[in-house]
Amino acid sequence: MDELLAKATAGVDPQAPGAFLAIFMNLMRLVPWGELILWQVVFIVVGALLGWWRGRFTATLVASLVFGPFGWVVPFLPRRPVGPPPLPRTGPGSKNP
Numbered sequence: 001m002d003e004l005l006a007k008a009t010a011g012v013d014p015q016a017p018g019a020f021l022a023i024f025m026n027l028m029r030l031v032p033w034g035e036l037i038l039w040q041v042v043f044i045v046v047g048a049l050l051g052w053w054r055g056r057f058t059a060t061l062v063a064s065l066v067f068g069p070f071g072w073v074v075p076f077l078p079r080r081p082v083g084p085p086p087l088p089r090t091g092p093g094s095k096n097p
Helices: 002-008 018-030 035-056 057-076
Strands: none
Touching: 002 018, 035 057
């Protein structure tokens, strides 16, 4: 933890008015952005393939974009009915009056 704090505060005067922003930017430089973006693209591509395979391309694509690999469960969830439920049968031959 001391190493991280030393890297975050390197070259920053804590009493300066812009110290928070300078420390924040130092911390953001430590994040492996290339790998994070690459993994997110992989998650989206796999989600798109799963959605295409199960017939729910857009829903799975959006879920993979927002939730990463947790969005992969969307194509396996039951679908909602599109319209209202069917009405009971009435008329001759039906058991309903």
